Amino acid sequence: MPIFRDRLLAAGAIRVLRAHAEKTGVPIFGYCVMPDHVHLVLGPSPSCAITTFIGLFKNLAQRAAWREGIQGGCWQSSFWDHLLRQEESTEAVVSYVLNNPVRAGLVQHRDDYPFSGSLVFELTELRGGGQAPALRAQGHIP
DSSP states (O other): OOGGGSHHHHHHHHHHHHHHHHHHTOOEEEEEEOSSOEEEEEOOBTTBOHHHHHHHHHHHHHHHHHHTTOOSOOSOSSOOOOOOOTTSOHHHHHHHHHTHHHHTTSOSSGGGOTTEEOSSEEEEOOSSTTOOOEEEETTOOO
């Protein structure tokens, strides 16, 4: 169900994500709220298991959607996960997630999509024709 096509609901899901990540200490390297699903690239936290984090995020986002008049459930009962392997770059995976709206034809450039970003990285474009985006950790920039 594409409930996040509604800009108010998509923005609400991001507010929930930000607050929940701050409360639990779960680092959100990248997120993208698509019209009918959400992509998250997140890391471990000593205070909150990933499955607990996802379950609570879905519950809190669902409640926020109900407050906006959405009826019924909007989430599948489980979620798809993938652990990054040693040879996989976090930056490359975040870049892939942030470019989902481009691949879906929602925008021409990933920076034009208002419902994606990072709570850990500062997103900057490398100069030059069509190069992949560069990611720099926030708070660690000289």
